Amino acid sequence: MDSADPRSARHPRRPDLSRSRILDAAVAEFSQKGFAGARVDEIAAQAQIGKRMLYQYFGNKGQLFQAVIEKVYTDIWEAEASLDLQNLPPRDALVALVTFVWRYYIAHPEFTKLLNEENMLGARHFRSSKVLREGSVKSQFLTEQILARGVADGTFRPDIDPVQLCLTKNAICYYYLMNHATSSHVYGRKLMTREALEARLAFNIETILAIVLAK
Template sequence: MATDTPAAKSRSRDPEATQKRILQAAKKEFSIKGFGGARIDEVADRAKSNKRMIYHYFGNKEELFQKVIEDAYLDIRTAEKKLNLEQLPPREAIEKLVRFTWEYYLKNPEFLTLVNSENLHRAKHLKNSQVIREAHSNMVSMVGDILDRGAQEGIFRADVDPVQLNITIAAVGYYYLTNRFTGSIIYDRDLMDPAALEARLQFNIDTVLRSLRPD
C-alpha cells in the first residue's frame, strides 16, 4: 500500500495533477478488474498516492468509479464533436461516424470493459449523472439533424430514429470486439487480423448505410 512518503506529500501539493493521476490509475484498475474486483489499495499504488488522498478527492469507491465511467463516455463524445459531422454531406457524415466509432473502440479497449462493468451493475453509477444525459442528448440531436438533411436530399429514409441508429453503430463494432476471443474460435478465423478488421469495418459501413436507404 502507498504511504505518505516525502515524494507523495510533494505530489499531493498539486491537486490537479494528483487527481489526474488517481483517475488514470483508477481507469486502469477498473478496466482490468471491473468495479467489483477493483481495490482502492491497488489504485493508490498505481497512482503513487494513498487511500486518504483518493477518499479526499473522490469520496469512496462508488464515486470514484462514477467519475471514471463519466470521463470514459465524455471522452468519446468530445472526440465525436471534433469530427465536425454537421458540416459534412449526410452520407459522408454517417460513414465517418461509423469509422470513428470502430477505430475508437480499437484504440481504447478499456472503454468497452468499463461499459461492460457498468452494465453488470445495471448502470447504477450513471443513473444520476446529468452530465452524461446532456452529452448523449447533444449527440442524438446531431445525428438527428444529419438524418433530416439526408431525408431532405432523398438519400435517407425519413423515418429513422437517431437513437436506434446510434445503438446500431455502437453495436456492430462493440459485439465484434467484446466477443473477439470466442468468435475467433467459433468461426475459426482470427478476428483481430488486420485484414479481418478492415473487412469488418467495411461491412459495418455498408450495413449502416444500407439501413438508411429510402424504400
C-alpha cells in the same frame, strides 16, 4: 494530505494533476479487474498518492467508479464532437461516424470493458450522473442532425428512428470486439488481424448505409 505517506506530497500544489493521475490509475484498475475486484489501495499506489487524499477527491469507491465512467464517456464524446460532421455531406458524415466508433473502440479497449462492467451493475452510476445524462443527449443529437440533413436532401429515408440507428451503429462495433475470442473459434477465422478489422469496418458501413439510404 496524508503526512504518513510520502507519495501524497509529490504533487501538493497541483490538485488537477493529482486528480488526473488517480483517474488514469482507476481506469486501468477497474477495466482490468471490474468494480468488485478493483482495489483502492492499488489505485492509490499506481497514482503515487496517499489513500487518504484519494478519498478526499472522490469520497468512496463507488464515487470513484462513477468519475471513471464519466471520464471515459466524456473522452469519447469530445473526440466525436471534434469530427466536425456538420460540414460533411450527410452520407459522408454517417460513414465518418461509423468509422470513428469502430476505430475508437479498437484503440480504447478500456472503454468497452468499463461499459460492460457498468451494464453488469445495472447502470447505477450512469443513472445518478448529470454529466452522463447531458453528454448522451448531445451525442444522440449528432446522429439526429445527420439524419435530418440526409432526409432533407433526399439521401436518407424519412422513417429512421435515430435511437435505433445509434443502438445498431454501436452494437455492430461492440459485439464484434467484445466477443472476438469466442467468435474466432465459432467461425474459424482470425478476427483481430488488420485485414479482418478493415473488412469488418467496410461491412459495418455497408450495413448502416443499407438501413438508411433512400431507395
